[in-house]
Amino acid sequence: MLSKFEPSEIEEKIKALHCNDEKQLEVIFSQAKKLIVEAPAGYGKTKTMISKIAYMLASNQVKNPKKILALTFSVNAAYKIKKDVAEQLPKLLQTKESYFIKHQDNLFISNYHGFCRHILKLYGYLLHETLRNIDTLKTFDDSKQEDLNQITKLGYDQYKIFIDYNKAVKDCNETYIEKNFETYVREVKEKILNRQYIPFNAIILLILELFRKYPNILEFYKNYFPTVIVDEFQDTNILSWTLLKKIISNDSRVIFIGDSLQRIYGFIGAIPKLMREAEVKYNMEIITLTKNYRFKDNPEMLQLDKNLRLNAENIQNPTIDKNAEIIFFNLTNQLEEAKKIIDIIKDLQNNHLADSCKIALLVKNRGKNIDKILKVLQENKIAYFYGLFSDEEYDYLKFHKECSLLFIEHLKKVHVISQKTLSKLYDTISESIFLKENKEKLTLQSLMKLLKVFFYRINTEYNFLSFEDKIIFIRDTFENNALKQNMEYLDENVIVATIHGAKGLEWDYVIMPDMEQYSNPSFQGLCKNCNYRNNNCNIQIDPNNETKFLEELSVFYVGVTRARRQIFFSASNTRINYQAVEKSANISCLLKLPGIKLNNDN
Template identity: 25%
Template sequence: MSNDPSQDFAITYPVESSLFITAPPGYGKTYVMIKRIEYLILRGCIKPPQKLLALTFSNAAADEMKKRLRINIPYGEKYVDIMNFHTFAYKLLRCYGNYIGISRFFTILDENKKIEYKNNYYRAYIRSSSSKWEREADFVSEYNTWYNKKFLQGTDYIDVENEMTFENLRSSMNEDLINKENLDFDHLLFKAIDLLQQNEYVKNLFLNKYPILLADEFQDTNYIQYKLFKEIGIDSNGTKKVVYVMGDKKQAIMRFQGANPDNIAFLIQDFNCEIYQLNKNHRADSEHILHITKKLRDPSFFVSEAKNEIYIHNTVEEEMKRIIEIILRLLQNGVNLHNICILFPQKRTSNCIKKVFKKNSIEYVDISDFKMGSITEEYSALIEGIRNQIEEKCVKKSVRRIIDELIDENYSGESKNTILLTTIRKFSSSFDRGHYSSIEVWKRLQEFYNCIQMEIDWVQLVKSNVRNKVYLSTIHGSKGLEFDYIFMVGIVNFKMPHSTLCFPCSDFRNPKQVEISESKDLFYVGVSRAIKEIIFFYS
């Protein structure tokens, strides 16, 4: 791939100045980031033991950057550390957590355990004393909303009626988990910030180690991630590091998890960043995909002729029948199933698709099954077994042996030879070699357990290994992926895209009554996954 002029400008931007780059999907974001790292290394801007620090929002982005760096600069890892925000916080606390009373040998708590804790708290303290919440799910949902607004988005939000109840749950959970040497993913960030704020020695170590900071997907960062970024980017005297950051507010679809795309504006102001935008799509292979993505970014962009396929049906059954017909047609034309992805805005849509695919003998893989929450639920026996072995401080010979025994005990036949379990087996062996070999087995097992939650990008792993199956995914789950053919299902009025996006339809409804920006961003991210063709379905 040769650089386009906008990429050249971004890659060779003056080293001493901070830059924020708007990087639309398919415009070569990862390519430019790696080329920038290569440019800084070859220019001699980094002298070991100093390093560049490149922070990402997801494991997928970090893994892709590492892979490309190894190809472009085989010795590059001597000059740069690439990781997501949580991994950075984890490594910081593993080394220096004892400075603020955190055991170095903490275990990361998975999301299902957090849900279990909240449910137990409801049963113990809420159900008998309050008639406001008749169901655990209602209580937990309201608590999560409160927590996201107050701590992840960093707002001044106060739930006047329930503030004390929710704060008691939060304090109780934090204290109990830390006493049991457990931290959840948010704890990692909060405690890393506490460490850097309370210990000048540790903070100076990192300020000196990383003279230049790079980051991507900044629209997906939340309040505490940006706060951590500032802690390692600005010293106690207010001196700011040079930063090189990428993001795109048009791809801000993680607000429901507490993401705050306004962090981009805060970054530009706090670090005196110049602003630049990449301007050529290197992914889309068809003119009509280029047109629709341009139109979604810029409503004034004129499209002379609409060329997108939209199938409208009276029933879901008719819609599914048409999807099958098109897939079979593509197969006859030599298209592999793994080059097709069906996207939908809501997870429950997949149930109908799966039934029809099974009936028609079409193989599929559901990407959402490979999110960590789904994994810990599907393989709860294995996860619980690992946690028990850690708590009991097991003394068996190796991590691999423990994992093999747990899998053999809990699974049989084909169910113990899935891609996921095979990967876990192989990954466990690496914790019996090298510097791990001198560490007690339970500590190695704990490190392994923490790493399978933080380090492995399961979705990309599946994408690399699964062939001849149609991919199913929510639009949120497809972020960072690309496919030749995208089928977008469930394009229903008032859901996605919202009716107010279609100006001829908006006469009967006041657009100001509904916040539609995130629905529009979600639609845009889904469309931009396509390389050759996108087809819309409605029933």
Template identity: 45%
Template sequence: MEYIALEKNYRFENNDEMLLLEKNIRENAKRPINPSIKKDSNVNFKLYKNQIEEAFGIVKKIRELQSKNINCKIAILVKQRGPNVNLILEALKYKDIKFFFGLFTDEDQRYIRFHETCLNKFYSIFIEKNRNLSKKNIEFYLNEIKKEYNDVSDAMNNSLFKLLHSFLEKIVNEFKGLQNSDKYRIIMDTFMNKSLRQNLDILDDNVIVTTVHGAKGLEWDYVILPDMEKNQFPNYHGLCNRNNCIFGDYCIFSVNETNEVEFLEELSVFYVAVTRAKKEVFFTASQRSFVSEDFQPETNISCLLRLPGINIKQTNETVSV
């Protein structure tokens, strides 16, 4: 076999800052112990006093972006659910920022069961009775799905229904030339593979909150990465529990042969998160992590923002709540 290296990244062809950031992260992956960095990437980073101020700082950034373009697409990507993320959700609601709740994963049992319900209902309503994918039949199908969840109305179920509706609209509108059998196959494959989540970017919502894992393969104009702190991104079970971290005013992860595999796994997640942005990515962190009202320990800026080739243009910001 012949190795062929692609030299040009067309995805960020006209975006020098994103192109440089993406390149420098890849250089860290190529040579983790001693990456070859020619020029640092200056990233947009804001540090807040606590998680509450960080949450309202994110709201402020969203409003700034929307004031320039009301239709721009913004994703808030988090490593995992937790108290910090809940504060962001509460701030969005408090400031009346409409958003799509996408904090579910492939392993979430409710997410899995929803696909199973959709598949079974689709088979009985469309396949067995050979019905066309008309708007009337789709509406009937959606109502039958909702009957299965009459007793449950929460953010996750509401999001799954909306995702299902958008997906079916996409099939009807974008695949008009296909035979019904081909459309059926696409729909059933989606349900069987539990991949409704891969349609997050077709939603009409301008703000989406989801996990980095859930954002794989998708893109938005702007991405906000909050909680860029020790034990958050990377999390404790990723890198932060390892003895070779050097703690001072900030975290530095020392890569060596014994921890290189774990480092590359976390770097891969970081790379996915950063490269979901078409135009720009914004990083935020706070000086104290929110565990509970009574316990908010001091923390450090994530070692991922201290990687060779990444220069954070740190701005300490105070936000009125």
């Protein structure tokens, strides 16, 4: 045991820590073999998870040498859990940090790809000799024809298998994935690995091949990890889900934590209705956290959170007992809207110490309307961070790729990850040909700022990590294109970003501008095929648009729940279309959902 406390003493400490929150404590003390935890944003998910792990360790539920396996979708989330575990467990167990570190072998915390890399490093040589050196292999996205052509030196027809397979993963096409599995793995082994590269999807697929060819290894890991905890479960794609189903046995203790309403990565393969699928497959018990701590001091925000979730639960006829009155500004045109946003920012900053007021402007997509707001911000000399890059943007992807390649070269020269070595790596990246040739681009300037913050955090917040863990954290961040997850820690007090880029982050105040048709929701998202956009955007939900509506509602909900204190919405009677032509606009249908009352404070 990690502590001299009796289980009852630990239970009392946990009850006090969680202020006797009934549902959180039910999760922590539950002995269910298969458990789903529905955890909306701000309901204490991470705190509950850490205490669950602490209680399992303290009550000797994990016998040496076995471990708890904790997996998550994003790199940032995985390492945040590691950080919270390292900080909170010693306090909860009243043991010295060094003593805890000595026993933290009872835990393995990673994202899916990090977990698979760990196994390939040990056993990958059974599939291909090159996998002995997986840490030095260069990773690439299977969908990029330019990369595939450069790496394989083959024609389109010969590397089309990679492109088609990646599309099948994004489309959750299980039939295609299973049918072409052996072909894909063979092509990776014969045409990619010898060139010192590994496709991103192959990191998981090679593990599935390893388990298929060597069932004894699979059985080892099933026994080695008798407890499997998955955070952000709603974002799991078909490859990760296949992996989970392999390592989970009838005897496994399984805890899936997530929120169906925060599933906003469907466009890159997050499986629809996965929580329900898992519930049925494993006959899982469900516990839903019920107290919103993020908005506990703001009744209107609490009501807004509740009503948005009710709209998702019953699309046709949500049971709303009370409207949420939101702060909304409707201006005559885009310029006036921009000026109003400046006023909001100045008022917020005047009412707080400058360095204690963090504000985010969150939009659905980059476009002409947000460009107008950026121009007015500049004219008013309001410093802001530009975070309007997308996951598919060439410069965003290319920057991470350059960082990854240079980091691999850097590792050949250093044996420690320190402030000095990371500073040298930062200089190397800034002096690279790609950066020099494109130094005027806003996206790359912003990414260099995020890189600096990330390296600083490695040597401060995450200094407790071992040398190997730091290497994995840095490499995984580059390979997963995850530098955007550091936006929350920038010095700038005003951040302008997309809602997708802000997932998992928080700010004191959030402003969601351009709440008009074709902006939020966007033309591609919902407006394109809507029959009601000329009828004041009062959408009617039917079987044809239900799926799209839920996707847009999820993005809207994630935007709302990035605010710690308050959210402001704005719109204008005109919008600027993609041709830079001013057109009349309707207020977004998302602001007309049942349970939302507009407080139009023009």
